[in-house]
Amino acid sequence: MKTEIIAAGFGGQGVLSMGKILAYSGLMDDKEVTWMPSYGPEQRGGTANVTVILSDERISSPVLDTYDIVIALNQQSLDKFGPRVKKGGILIYDTNGIHKHPERTDIDVYPINAMDAALELGNSKAYNMIVMGALLEAMEYKIPMENVVKGLKKSLPERHHKLIPVNQQAIEKGRTLLKKK
Amino acid sequence: MEEIRLMKGNEAIAHAAIRYGCDGYFGYPITPQSEVLETLEALMPWETTGMVVVQAESEVAAINMVYGGAATGKAVMTSSSSPGVSLKQEGISYIAASSLPALILNVMRGGPGLGTIQPSQADYFQAVKGGGHGDYHLIVLAPSTVQEMADFVGLGFDLAFKYCNPSMILADGIVGQMMEKVVLPEQRPRRTDAEIREQCPWAATGREGRRKRNVVTSLELESDKMEIINNQLQAKYREIEANETRWEEIDTADADYLIISFGSVARISTKAKELAEDEGIKVGIIRPITLWPFPTEAIRKAAEGKKGILVVELNAGQMIEDVRLAVHDSLPVKHFGRMGGIIPSPSEIVTALKEKLIAQA
Numbered sequence: 001m002k003t004e005i006i007a008a009g010f011g012g013q014g015v016l017s018m019g020k021i022l023a024y025s026g027l028m029d030d031k032e033v034t035w036m037p038s039y040g041p042e043q044r045g046g047t048a049n050v051t052v053i054l055s056d057e058r059i060s061s062p063v064l065d066t067y068d069i070v071i072a073l074n075q076q077s078l079d080k081f082g083p084r085v086k087k088g089g090i091l092i093y094d095t096n097g098i099h100k101h102p103e104r105t106d107i108d109v110y111p112i113n114a115m116d117a118a119l120e121l122g123n124s125k126a127y128n129m130i131v132m133g134a135l136l137e138a139m140e141y142k143i144p145m146e147n148v149v150k151g152l153k154k155s156l157p158e159r160h161h162k163l164i165p166v167n168q169q170a171i172e173k174g175r176t177l178l179k180k181k
Numbered sequence: 182m183e184e185i186r187l188m189k190g191n192e193a194i195a196h197a198a199i200r201y202g203c204d205g206y207f208g209y210p211i212t213p214q215s216e217v218l219e220t221l222e223a224l225m226p227w228e229t230t231g232m233v234v235v236q237a238e239s240e241v242a243a244i245n246m247v248y249g250g251a252a253t254g255k256a257v258m259t260s261s262s263s264p265g266v267s268l269k270q271e272g273i274s275y276i277a278a279s280s281l282p283a284l285i286l287n288v289m290r291g292g293p294g295l296g297t298i299q300p301s302q303a304d305y306f307q308a309v310k311g312g313g314h315g316d317y318h319l320i321v322l323a324p325s326t327v328q329e330m331a332d333f334v335g336l337g338f339d340l341a342f343k344y345c346n347p348s349m350i351l352a353d354g355i356v357g358q359m360m361e362k363v364v365l366p367e368q369r370p371r372r373t374d375a376e377i378r379e380q381c382p383w384a385a386t387g388r389e390g391r392r393k394r395n396v397v398t399s400l401e402l403e404s405d406k407m408e409i410i411n412n413q414l415q416a417k418y419r420e421i422e423a424n425e426t427r428w429e430e431i432d433t434a435d436a437d438y439l440i441i442s443f444g445s446v447a448r449i450s451t452k453a454k455e456l457a458e459d460e461g462i463k464v465g466i467i468r469p470i471t472l473w474p475f476p477t478e479a480i481r482k483a484a485e486g487k488k489g490i491l492v493v494e495l496n497a498g499q500m501i502e503d504v505r506l507a508v509h510d511s512l513p514v515k516h517f518g519r520m521g522g523i524i525p526s527p528s529e530i531v532t533a534l535k536e537k538l539i540a541q542a
Contacts, residue, residue, distance in 0.1 A: 023360060027187050035187070035360035039213060039298070061452030062359055062445065065528045154187070 001031075001056045003141050004064055007131075008049035008081055009073025009094075014128030017155070019050035022132065025143045025151030026054040036062040047076055054141065071135060073114075078102060090138050092178075094131070110138060112177045118170065126170035133174020145171075186363055190330040190356045193363050194260065194286060195220035197334035198232070202369040203284075204255035205233040207246035209265060212298040213354040214288035217260045230371055240265040244272030244285075251281035251347075252397040254377040254384030256338050260286035262354075263304050264295055266312075273347060274313025278399035280383075280414070282341035284334065285319070286350045288357035289495075291522035299522025300354030302444060305499035308351045309473040316411060318418050320348040320425065321472040323443040327361035335366055344421055345383070351472060353495065355445035355524065421474055428476035429468040433483040436465030438538060440530070441480065441504055442493040443469050450493050453530035460531070462539065472500070480507040489513040489538035493530055496520060513538060 005022070007015040016037050023035040034053045051067075053059050066086045072078035072093040079100070085091045085107045092110045093102065102109055114130040121130075136143060143151075148171065152164050188196070194217050198206060208218045218236060226232035237243035243259045250257035261269060266287045276283050287308065291301040304312075308321045320340050322333045330352060337348035378386055385395050401407040431451060433439060438457075440450045447468035454464040467483055469476050484490060489512055492501040498516040505514050517533035519525045525533075 020360070024187055027185070027362060033187065033360075033362060036355065037358055039354070039358045059361075059448075060455070061449040061527055062355065063449050063524050063526055064452075065526045 001054075001141050003054045003069065003139060004067050005052045005054075005069045005071070005135070006049055006064070006067045006081055006084075007052070007071040007073070007135075008047060008077035011046050011048045013048075013073050015048055015071075015073065016050050018128040018132050019052045020155045021129075021148075021151050022052050022135070023054075023151075024154040025148040026052075028147040028150040028154065029143050031055060032057060032059050034059045034062045047074070049077065049081075069135065069138065071131060073131065075100065092131070092134055092138060108138070108180060110134065110178050110180060112174075114174065114177070117173050117177055121166075121170060121173060123166060123170070126166060129167045129170035130174040130177065133171035133176075134178045135174075136171065137175040137178045186365065187360050188327065188363055189216055189358060189360050190324070190327045190352060191216035191288065191358070192220045193327050193331040193365075194334055194350070195224065196365050197331040198258060199224060199226045199230055200366050200368045201335050201338055202230065202256065202371040203232055203258060203334075203338070204371055205235070205246075205250050205257040207235045207237050207243040207250070207257065207259050208261065209237050209240045209243050211262045211265045213290055213300070213357050214260050214262050214286065216357075217286065230368075232371065240268040241272065244269035244276075247283050247285075248272050248276050248279075248281070251276060251283040252279070252385045254381035254386060256282070256284075256342070256372070258284035258286070258338075260288070262288050262290045263292050263301065266304065266307070270307070270313040273319070274315055274317060275399045276347045277313070277317035277319065278315060278410075278414075279397050280345040280417075281347065281397065282338070282345055283347045284337045284341060284350070285347060286352065289351065289353045291520065297522040298354070300445070300495060300524060301520070301522060302353055302446065302495035303497070303499070303520065304351065305472065305494070305496060308349055309475070309503075317414060318346075318421070318473050320344070320346060320421060320474075321351050322348065323351050323470060323472050324356055325444050325447050325468065327356065327359060327363045330356060331363050331365055340425060342380070344417055346417065346421070351444070353444050354522075359445070425471060426474045426476050426479070427470035428479050429466075429470060430479070430483060431466040433465030433467060435463060437463045437488045438534060439465050439467055439483060439487055439490045440493060440534070441467045441469070441490060441500070443472060443500060446493055446495060446525075449525065449527055450530055452527035453534070456527050456531050457534060462534070464534070469500070475503045475507070477503070477507040480504060484508045484512055487512055488542060489515065491530070491534050491538055492516050493525070493533070494518045495524065513541065
């Protein structure tokens with residue numbers, strides 16, 4: 001098993017922390033993991049992306065040409081990484097603000113509206129966990145939820161552990177959003 | 182069992198330093214390595230092991246604090262990124278000339294000048310050919326994983342103390358910022374003053390009833406004596422070359438072509454090797470782990486009977502000079518590099534291999 005994922009969006013949408021929670025969940029599930037961020041001025045806006053690789057074996061390159069799964073949370077990311085989904089791979093994108101939708105037919109495309117779902121939960125900050133729910137549902141490699149919860153615990157500072165149930169709820173909500181285009 | 186943790190390369194450096202029993206860290210923040218100082222400040226080792234952590238007023242001050250600490254036999258270190266490491270070069274030359282152990286981390290970013298904060302390997306020449314003035318060498322270790330970031334702290338200090346010579350960990354922004362699984366070493370106690378006096382008889386620890394003072398200096402105005410000091414340094418460098426050369430080889434025996442790269446780029450090259458194999462091109466990988474001493478002999482041997490070598494670096498062509506010296510241009514040696522913080526993808530490396538070597542054959 002090896003799953004190569006990139007998540008990209010605006011700085012502040014939480015792609016880096018979502019990637020971190022995913023990486024920790026994989027770690028708790030006894031996988032080799034690599035988490036590689038684009039780093040720099042993204043925290044102040046602009047685009048941010050994170051590559052997460054989960055594997056049974058030693059991971060070679062943290063830098064990839066193509067991905068099993070691409071998560072694009074804005075038009076720029078969709079344009080950049082949409083063409084880089086492997087044939088037969090998965091593209092999840094947030095339809096919010098998207099004017100040019102993907103047209104590939106050789107991959108599974110899942111449009112989601114994660115912000116509406118987060119607002120339904122009454123917590124816009126849960127946005128990235130909604131997206132993560134959709135991702136977990138789409139992945140062929142299924143990480144048991146108990147290991148995702150362990151991953152949440154590991155990646156959140158202890159003072160935020162009271163937020164774990166909210167995050168779990170968001171992940172579960174995100175799972176239900178996944179509908180093929 | 183040791184707990185497996187997920188952390189950034191920079192964080193691993195900080196944890197490993199404390200666990201090694203490091204006596205002092207002196208640094209000044211700069212992207213992409215600021216997490217080293219941040220993590221040390223968060224872990225507050227002065228409360229536990231007694232390790233000193235100082236955010237100095239500048240890079241120059243930090244390296245001179247390291248010089249002072251090293252002169253007393255303490256295990257001391259500093260870290261910075263490219264522009265900051267340039268500022269440290271005078272101090273590094275003094276530490277090398279004084280035959281003192283110290284550990285310096287450079288998490289390279291794109292230059293020249295202030296450049297960019299994105300990854301680079303353009304300080305290879307600076308690290309292995311001197312950087313500061315005079316005939317000296319650092320022991321230069323190039324980590325490619327977060328685990329190696331942690332492991333090379335201990336290795337770097339051990340080699341520094343074994344040879345009384347500064348070691349440098351030459352990392353890049355990728356391995357500094359990336360998170361991976363890491364198993365940290367066991368916590369070791371810091372050495373006691375008595376242990377330092379015993380293990381470092383040269384250290385400026387006070388006279389302690391000794392007849393002669395220990396003097397640590399890099400100044401010697403009499404040329405006859407200065408040449409003797411130089412010869413002693415050179416003899417030490419030959420010993421390090423003979424004993425401490427480290428490298429990794431993957432499938433070099435059956436290959437037609439070799440890709441040679443160091444640090445995180447070696448991992449991108451390993452993926453490129455897999456892609457090339459899908460197209461029927463047999464590639465072997467050599468990853469120098471010590472950039473000085475350079476694995477000259479290993480590369481010469483591995484190159485025998487090969488059709489060509491591609492050297493891949495995040496620079497305009499630096500390590501390629503040492504590769505060419507190793508093989509005496511007995512086969513084509515080509516370079517592929519990206520600069521300014523751009524990281525090549527595995528397929529770019531395969532394309533370069535085909536265009537620069539296979540198409541030319």
